[in-house]
Amino acid sequence: MYQSILDFLTHEGASYGDVRVHLVDEAEHISTLNGSVRSYTLESKKGYGIRALFNGAWGFASSEDLSENGMLSCAKLALDKARASSLAVKFPIQLSVKDIFKDTYNTKVEIDPFSVPVADKVERLLSIDNKLSHERFDFWGTYVSFYKRKMMIVDTEGSQIERNLMEIDGSIFVSAKDADGLTQRRTHALYLDHNGTSGWENFMTDRFDQALRIKDELLAVLDAPVCEKEVVDLILLNDMMALQTHETIGHALELDRILGYELSYAGGSHIDLKHFGSLKFGSSKLNARADGTVKNSPGSIGYDDDGVKARNVLMIENGILKDAITSRQMITEANAVAGREVFSESGATCRAESYNRMPIERMNNINVDFGQDGNLDELISKVENGIIMDAPRSWSIGSNRENFHFACEIGWRVKNGKITGVVRNPSYRGDSLKFWNALKYVGNEQTWKLVPVFNCGKGQPNQVMRLGHGVPVCVFSNVQVGD
Numbered sequence: 001m002y003q004s005i006l007d008f009l010t011h012e013g014a015s016y017g018d019v020r021v022h023l024v025d026e027a028e029h030i031s032t033l034n035g036s037v038r039s040y041t042l043e044s045k046k047g048y049g050i051r052a053l054f055n056g057a058w059g060f061a062s063s064e065d066l067s068e069n070g071m072l073s074c075a076k077l078a079l080d081k082a083r084a085s086s087l088a089v090k091f092p093i094q095l096s097v098k099d100i101f102k103d104t105y106n107t108k109v110e111i112d113p114f115s116v117p118v119a120d121k122v123e124r125l126l127s128i129d130n131k132l133s134h135e136r137f138d139f140w141g142t143y144v145s146f147y148k149r150k151m152m153i154v155d156t157e158g159s160q161i162e163r164n165l166m167e168i169d170g171s172i173f174v175s176a177k178d179a180d181g182l183t184q185r186r187t188h189a190l191y192l193d194h195n196g197t198s199g200w201e202n203f204m205t206d207r208f209d210q211a212l213r214i215k216d217e218l219l220a221v222l223d224a225p226v227c228e229k230e231v232v233d234l235i236l237l238n239d240m241m242a243l244q245t246h247e248t249i250g251h252a253l254e255l256d257r258i259l260g261y262e263l264s265y266a267g268g269s270h271i272d273l274k275h276f277g278s279l280k281f282g283s284s285k286l287n288a289r290a291d292g293t294v295k296n297s298p299g300s301i302g303y304d305d306d307g308v309k310a311r312n313v314l315m316i317e318n319g320i321l322k323d324a325i326t327s328r329q330m331i332t333e334a335n336a337v338a339g340r341e342v343f344s345e346s347g348a349t350c351r352a353e354s355y356n357r358m359p360i361e362r363m364n365n366i367n368v369d370f371g372q373d374g375n376l377d378e379l380i381s382k383v384e385n386g387i388i389m390d391a392p393r394s395w396s397i398g399s400n401r402e403n404f405h406f407a408c409e410i411g412w413r414v415k416n417g418k419i420t421g422v423v424r425n426p427s428y429r430g431d432s433l434k435f436w437n438a439l440k441y442v443g444n445e446q447t448w449k450l451v452p453v454f455n456c457g458k459g460q461p462n463q464v465m466r467l468g469h470g471v472p473v474c475v476f477s478n479v480q481v482g483d
Helices: 002-011 068-086 120-133 199-203 211-222 240-255 328-338 376-381 432-437
Strands: 016-033 035-055 057-063 102-105 140-157 161-175 185-191 228-238 287-289 310-315 364-369 385-397 404-414 418-423 426-430 437-441 450-457 462-470 474-481
Touching: 002 016, 002 035, 002 068, 002 364, 016 068, 016 120, 016 418, 035 068, 035 120, 102 462, 120 140, 120 161, 120 199, 161 199, 161 211, 161 450, 185 211, 185 385, 185 404, 185 432, 185 474, 211 404, 211 418, 228 240, 240 310, 240 364, 240 385, 240 432, 240 450, 240 462, 364 418, 364 450, 404 432, 426 432
Parallel strands: 102 161, 228 385, 364 462
Antiparallel strands: 016 035, 016 140, 035 057, 140 161, 161 185, 228 474, 287 310, 287 364, 385 404, 404 418, 404 426, 426 474, 437 474, 450 462
């Protein structure tokens, strides 16, 4: 049936077409609050999206009617949209060459969360919820989500790819008011084991149950002094390093943003095509990559929605900007605009949130390589006057990702290589390039963690994407904090 749809598209003049089918698309969400189940939802759907490229313009349509007639009607609609768009296209779309695959990709899972009785999952969450309670806390709770998809991609170039994906997300939190009446919180989100599996087994481990730690940390925050305004060395733990990487490397290096395609909604980038190969993005300690091959991450899906096999793309090497987050479409346009070959092949980052969304360039796993400057204790010992910060509380980023201001849940004062106490309302700000060029120390492999992100928004209509950031603990010099 799929082949007949592809044959129709080519017969009607499409230079390229594909069908992306979600045969299974399930999502389960469970949360608790103050000792009780707060919410439970189970969603299940099926559908498909069809793209047609005609005279350099895309057309896209989607449907839940999986009959042959339904798919043919959807293909006609996609083609009609492409024809109409081709009348006003400014830069005719050309897709870069790709390898053709007939393959199946599977996420490794030990225990399928959808096979576990709901009662057992609720029991586990409530057991952790009960550990979170304290007389000073106003709210506490837990949250888990599971996403299961079976997807087929077939295209007019001959690709036939099946993907069976499982993605898991979980977090716990505590919240209370401090002496000034302001709400403080501590959260813990499940880190993923890049050598492990994506299944219910993760929620039976201590990696998820961090109740006692975040309780003690929130109690310390409630009575701590406010973070003072000063310039110090900044030690970012993994959650904050993930946000810093996401906002000022990831979004800044999405090629469609660099070309101006997200200006009306998500913003642009301070990076220009002329910067690739020469811009000193960060200190020589910085090596960052868009790596779709990292195991056990929601950003690792085997193949992107263009049918390009996942790659490990080194974007920043020893501080120098080398590459970007790219797709088949955008690299041909970028090279034409630049008048030179800036990008040689797609980075396999063209993805859609669901079958009813058009694939666009999205982050996969935007990682920072670990370094050789020691473990956390050794990094702290190198700092004479500094602040350790963890867990994003609020964030504000320039529309072109040129600057930022981040507030954190907790901070620790460091003096002469030792932690001397907790600070409340820690925050820091900076200019993106200046900040990354101030990268002083990069933690070793022991400090590197895979932090999942399940709320990355982009595109019109909006698409919320799931991905990961593998990041070490890092130290930055001369950063403005407490402002």
